[in-house]
Amino acid sequence: xxxxxxxxxxLIRCDWNLADSVWDVxxxxxxxxxxxxxxxVSYLETGEHWGWYVNLQEPFRRSERGIQTMDLMLDILxxxxxxxxxxxxxxxxxxxxxxLLDADAVSSVRREAERVIGxxxxxxxxxxxxxxxxxxxxxxxxxxxPYGWDRL
Numbered sequence: 001x002x003x004x005x006x007x008x009x010x011l012i013r014c015d016w017n018l019a020d021s022v023w024d025v026x027x028x029x030x031x032x033x034x035x036x037x038x039x040x041v042s043y044l045e046t047g048e049h050w051g052w053y054v055n056l057q058e059p060f061r062r063s064e065r066g067i068q069t070m071d072l073m074l075d076i077l078x079x080x081x082x083x084x085x086x087x088x089x090x091x092x093x094x095x096x097x098x099x100l101l102d103a104d105a106v107s108s109v110r111r112e113a114e115r116v117i118g119x120x121x122x123x124x125x126x127x128x129x130x131x132x133x134x135x136x137x138x139x140x141x142x143x144x145x146p147y148g149w150d151r152l
């Protein structure tokens with residue numbers, strides 16, 4: 001689905017409208033230092049495995065508040081049977097067209113996408129059964145945000 005024309009203008013101006021939303025799946029996020037992506041192992045409310053969501057993003061950086069990254073728009077949806085498809089290709093191309101990403105970042109995203117798709121097609125971790133049964137320990141406390149997390 002293509003975005004309206006005004007979307008590019010908002011991107012260029014970094015003009016974001018934030019809104020609350022509720023995801024209809026639960027996710028376990030897998031991030032590795034240096035990777036240009038995160039893999040979300042996703043589950044339906046019933047606990048059934050929904051599939052994987054590959055979020056192409058800048059490698060995360062640690063900060064005093066946790067981690068920081070930048071979503072690069074392009075995503076890969078991977079069904080439970082490992083059939084995959086692109087998501088938001090038009091949005092990524094808009095970033096490229098308006099030079100909101102430099103050539104090195106664009107190249108890194110495209111290389112990373114090819115690498116991840118290869119792992120999906122070969123059924124390599126995490127696109128196998130490795131993480132499907134993982135659940136947090138019942139005794140784990142709910143994480144608390146550190147003091148000052150909401151300050152810039």
